[in-house]
Amino acid sequence: MMLSGQTGKSEGTGAILRLNARTAGSGEQAIMFAHGFGCDQNMWRYVSPAFEDRFRTVLFDYVGSGGADIDAYVIEKYATLDGYAQDVVDLARALEIKDGIFVGHSVSAMIGLIAARQAPELFSKLVLVAPSPCYIDEADYVGGFNRAQILELLDFLDSNHMGWSQAMAPMIMANPDRPELGEELAGSFCRSDPEIAKRFARTTFLSDNRGDLGAIEAQVLILQCREDLIAPLAVGDYVHAAIPGSELVVMKATGHCPNLSAPEETIAAITAFV
Amino acid sequence: MPLDYADLFETAPCGYVLTDKEGRITRANATFAKWVGWAPHELQGRRFADLLPIAVRIFYESHVAPMLHVQGSVSEIALDVLHAEGHKLPMLINGAAVRDDHGQVASLRFAVFTATQRRNYEQTLLHSRNEAQASVLSERAESELREQFIAVLGHDLRNPLAAIAGGARMLLKEQLSERGSMILRLIDGSVVRAGGLIDNVLDFARGRLGGGITLTRNDQEPLEPVLRQVIGELRAISPDHWIDAKFAIDALVDCDHVRMGQLLSNLLGNALTHGAKDQSVRVRAETTDGSFIIAVANGGEPIPSAALERLFQPFFRGGSHDRQEGLGLGLHIASEIARAHGGKLTVSSDPVETCFTFTMPMGGLPRNSRGRQHSR
Numbered sequence: 001m002m003l004s005g006q007t008g009k010s011e012g013t014g015a016i017l018r019l020n021a022r023t024a025g026s027g028e029q030a031i032m033f034a035h036g037f038g039c040d041q042n043m044w045r046y047v048s049p050a051f052e053d054r055f056r057t058v059l060f061d062y063v064g065s066g067g068a069d070i071d072a073y074v075i076e077k078y079a080t081l082d083g084y085a086q087d088v089v090d091l092a093r094a095l096e097i098k099d100g101i102f103v104g105h106s107v108s109a110m111i112g113l114i115a116a117r118q119a120p121e122l123f124s125k126l127v128l129v130a131p132s133p134c135y136i137d138e139a140d141y142v143g144g145f146n147r148a149q150i151l152e153l154l155d156f157l158d159s160n161h162m163g164w165s166q167a168m169a170p171m172i173m174a175n176p177d178r179p180e181l182g183e184e185l186a187g188s189f190c191r192s193d194p195e196i197a198k199r200f201a202r203t204t205f206l207s208d209n210r211g212d213l214g215a216i217e218a219q220v221l222i223l224q225c226r227e228d229l230i231a232p233l234a235v236g237d238y239v240h241a242a243i244p245g246s247e248l249v250v251m252k253a254t255g256h257c258p259n260l261s262a263p264e265e266t267i268a269a270i271t272a273f274v
Numbered sequence: 275m276p277l278d279y280a281d282l283f284e285t286a287p288c289g290y291v292l293t294d295k296e297g298r299i300t301r302a303n304a305t306f307a308k309w310v311g312w313a314p315h316e317l318q319g320r321r322f323a324d325l326l327p328i329a330v331r332i333f334y335e336s337h338v339a340p341m342l343h344v345q346g347s348v349s350e351i352a353l354d355v356l357h358a359e360g361h362k363l364p365m366l367i368n369g370a371a372v373r374d375d376h377g378q379v380a381s382l383r384f385a386v387f388t389a390t391q392r393r394n395y396e397q398t399l400l401h402s403r404n405e406a407q408a409s410v411l412s413e414r415a416e417s418e419l420r421e422q423f424i425a426v427l428g429h430d431l432r433n434p435l436a437a438i439a440g441g442a443r444m445l446l447k448e449q450l451s452e453r454g455s456m457i458l459r460l461i462d463g464s465v466v467r468a469g470g471l472i473d474n475v476l477d478f479a480r481g482r483l484g485g486g487i488t489l490t491r492n493d494q495e496p497l498e499p500v501l502r503q504v505i506g507e508l509r510a511i512s513p514d515h516w517i518d519a520k521f522a523i524d525a526l527v528d529c530d531h532v533r534m535g536q537l538l539s540n541l542l543g544n545a546l547t548h549g550a551k552d553q554s555v556r557v558r559a560e561t562t563d564g565s566f567i568i569a570v571a572n573g574g575e576p577i578p579s580a581a582l583e584r585l586f587q588p589f590f591r592g593g594s595h596d597r598q599e600g601l602g603l604g605l606h607i608a609s610e611i612a613r614a615h616g617g618k619l620t621v622s623s624d625p626v627e628t629c630f631t632f633t634m635p636m637g638g639l640p641r642n643s644r645g646r647q648h649s650r
Contacts, residue, residue, distance in 0.1 A: 038336030042344055106336070145328065153329035156354075205332070227296075229323060229331050254296045256335040260343040261296065261379070 015090035020067035021060040023095065025052030030097040031274070032058040032123075034088065036106025036130075037204045038197075040066025043105060046263035047270075055101070055274075060091060064196035073196055081107070081207055085114035092122040101274050103127040105259055106230065107204040113212050120217050127270055129223045130256050131239050132231040134208040141210070142234045150205045157198045213242035220246035221273040223266065227254040247273065289386030295371075295379045297322045297339065306386055311358030322384065325355050327362060338369065343379055346371045352389060352396075364393035425479035428472045435472065439465045463511035470539050474603040477536075477610070478588055487607075487614040493528035500531045501559055501568075504539045512546045515555060522560035525636060529566070529615055537611045537619075540604035541570040541630050549628070550574030556627075564636050566617075571629035577621070585621060608632070 015021070022041070023030075031051050033044040041059040048057045061068040062084055077083035088111060092100065102123040104112035109131030116123045135143045136150055220243050224236030233250070240248040249269050253262030283290060289306025293299050299317050307314040310325060323331045323339075330353045341348045347370045354362035366389040374380040442461045450458065477487060498521055505519050527534075538557070545555045549572025558569040577585065584590045586609040589602045605619075608630075612619040617634025 036336070039340050039344075043340060045344065149328040152327065153332050156327075156329040156333065227321070229328075230335050255339060257340055257343070260340055 013094060015087065015094040018063065018069045018072045019060040019087055019091050020069070021058060021091055021095070023056055023058050024048070025055055025057045027053075027055040029055050030058055030092075030095065030100035031055040032060075032088075032092065032097065032100060032102050034102065034104040034108035034112060035061070035065065036104075036108050037200055042066070043257065043259055044103075047259050047266055050263075050267045050271075058091075058095060058097070062200075063087065064193065064200055070193065070196075075199065078199065079203055081111050081114055081203065081209060084108075084111045084203075085118060088112065088115040089119045089122065092119070097122055099124040101125040101127065103129065103270060104131070105129040106131070106256065110207070110209045110212060113216065114209070116216060116218050117212065123218050125219045125221070125274060126216075127221045127223065127273060128239065129259065129266070130225055130228055130231045130236075131222060132235045133210040133213055133239060133242075135205045135230075136208070138208075141238070142232070144230070144232045144235060145205075153205060154198065154202055157194070157201055210242070213239060215244050219273075221269070222246055222248045223258065223269055224248060224250045225253045225255060225258050226250065228256050230256040289365075289384075291317075291322060291384040291386060293322050293382045293384070295381055297382060300381070309357075309363060309386075309388065310355055322382075327354055327356055330354055338367075342369055342371045342382060346373070352393070355386070364389045366392070421479045424475055428475040428479065431468075431472050435465060435468055459510065466507045466511060467543070470536070470543065470604075473536055474540065474607045477607050478603050481610060487533070487610050489530040489533060489614055491528055492531050493526050495526075495531070496523070497527045497529065497531055497534060498523050498559070500535045501538050501557075504535045505542065505557060508539065508542050508546060515546050515549075515551060516553075517542070517546075517557060518554045519557040520559070522558075522562075523566070524561045527561065527566045527636065529634065530611075533611045533614070534568075537608045537632060538568055538570070540608040541568070541632070544604055544630070545570050545572040545628075548572065548574065561636060566634050566636050568632040569629055571627045573627050576625050577623040577628055582621060582623060586619065605630075 020041070031048075033041070033048050035041055035043040040061045044059055048059055051057050063069065063072045063078065074083070077086070088102070092115070098121055100123050102112040102116065102125070104110075104127070106129070109126075109128035110133055112123070112126050112128070116126055132143065134141065135145050136147050137143050137145065222236055222240050222243075224231070224233060226233070236248060236250070240246050251258055251262065251265055251269065253265055255261050258266045284304040286303060286305055289309055290301075290303040291299060291306055292301045299320050299322055302314055302317040304314060307317060310317075317325075323334050326334055333353065338348055338351055338353075347368070349368045351367045351369070353365060353367060355365050357363055366387045368385045370383050371379045372381045372383060438461065442458055442465065445454075445458055481487060501521070502519075505517055509517055538559075542555065542557065549555055553573030556569075556571045558567070558571075560567050581590075586605050588606040590606070609619040612632050612634065615634045617632060619630060619632050621628070621630050623629070
């Protein structure tokens with residue numbers, strides 16, 4: 001992996017640095033992997049290398065996560081998913097991506113949809129891994145949570161501030177269990193500023209982006225896990241039904257992070273689609 | 275005696291939870307089962323995340339599980355576990371992933387510790403911190419409001435003052451009695467003093483509001499006439515108090531002329547107010563050894579050493595005098611002006627004289643040499 005040495009406009013290069021973007025692989029077509037709430041680009045470490053022989057892979061961290069430029073965090077900009085989608089568009093343009101593939105995990109699935117609507121030329125294929133357009137139940141819609149539970153999460157992140165930052169502290173030390181991860185990852189994985197994590201949680205879990213579903217030019221693949229507490233089956237079905245022509249694959253993997261718990265199956269499903 | 279591992283596992287003073295790679299409990303020890311109010315066999319087959327309140331589940335799925343997969347372990351995760359009866363148990367959790375021969379995660383192990391007291395302590399700390407933050411914020415907001423008020427008031431006072439000054443100027447053209455002329459001079463002096471006070475108040479409020487003292491530097495014109503004018507104005511206000519001024523400015527001084535006038539006005543006003551009336555106030559302005567100096571000295575009672583340290587703080591008033599003290603901003607603003615010029619304002623005080631000395635490094639170009647001048 002290396003920092004891309006694109007010679008774009010200064011603003012473009014800015015996005016590459018700001019979002020700690022890393023490109024690898026060889027291939028005409030680009031495949032961009034976007035992480036969800038909680039962690040960073042390392043969520044894709046078991047998946048992205050499998051695409052390096054055919055594609056130019058792009059990994060990055062959202063502002064406020066991983067190695068992205070924390071000084072670029074603007075409260076208003078990142079209060080909605082549009083701000084994050086703007087960064088995806090900026091980055092894709094800086095890397096001169098056209099007709100690329102966007103793979104978004106969790107909240108990034110919706111971010112990718114918004115970005116693809118803003119700039120349809122960037123991505124011709126979208127892979128939505130464990131997507132949810134709205135986490136809160138409303139009328140007939142089943143998001144999996146009620147409002148009180150989501151507020152409890154925000155409260156938990158708040159009240160757990162101290163315990164949480166302490167929980168993050170050991171990550172700064174080298175990781176004796178998996179020395180191959182190296183210092184860099186041991187220092188940053190899943191570590192984020194508690195204040196920003198709270199805001200990202202608020203943006204993620206209080207957003208209702210059902211309006212961003214609907215017909216879209218790009219081909220769409222939905223990867224749905226079984227027993228996903230965060231994005232249950234019903235939500236995958238809803239997304240599938242709301243995006244005409246989309247393809248839904250229900251994976252054998254359980255939980256919310258098949259990119260970590262079932263990388264092989266995830267790779268196979270994405271490969272079959274692209 | 276051989277170690278009874280089964281007993282150590284079951285009744286250890288911490289909870290043990292073993293799960294498959296997807297987090298489904300394969301075994302929990304008696305200690306953990308007792309804490310959470312289930313029989314050990316009732317826990318089997320449940321997902322560990324199912325024992326967590328929903329909010330904590332999201333945290334577990336989005337943070338803890340990924341860390342276990344990527345890092346292989348987590349430690350000191352503070353979270354709540356649900357008791358069988360529904361209430362929350364604050365706990366601390368360490369976790370480790372067990373990998374198979376291919377490096378794949380095969381199962382997970384958790385050691386669980388109760389953390390009720392620690393959590394209470396943390397909550398108390400958090401609460402006090404939030405309260406402290408809130409009170410700091412509200413105090414800051416209040417003081418900002420106060421300073422804005424001062425700024426607006428100071429600014430608004432300028433208009434009526436200008437009207438008074440204008441009116442007095444018009445009256446000068448009238449035929450006045452001697453008494454009328456004297457009153458007019460007094461009015462004029464008061465206008466100058468009030469103008470100086472307003473300048474100080476505005477500068478102070480601006481400083482507090484984050485604007486600081488801004489400089490409009492001028493290294494093209496001589497500073498001396500500006501200082502002479504200030505001295506002239508103050509002489510008019512205190513005609514009975516002798517002011518002895520010496521100028522030896524041999525170079526152009528790169529400084530803000532209006533500010534420098536304000537600084538001298540503040541120092542001189544201070545000396546005229548506090549100095550002994552039967553001794554002259556001595557003003558010295560000179561360039562020497564790469565520095566520009568303004569010194570203002572007066573005789574009379576020395577300033578107590580305890581007061582010397584706080585002299586340049588805003589709203590500091592010597593205390594012994596009562597009436598003529600003003601707001602106590604003059605010396606503060608003077609020292610801020612000095613600082614803005616990269617210089618400093620110092621004070622020395624003994625029974626012979628009290629002397630305020632402003633010193634700033636010279637950046638200006640040398641000027642055609644001029645003889646020392648002496649005035650009055």
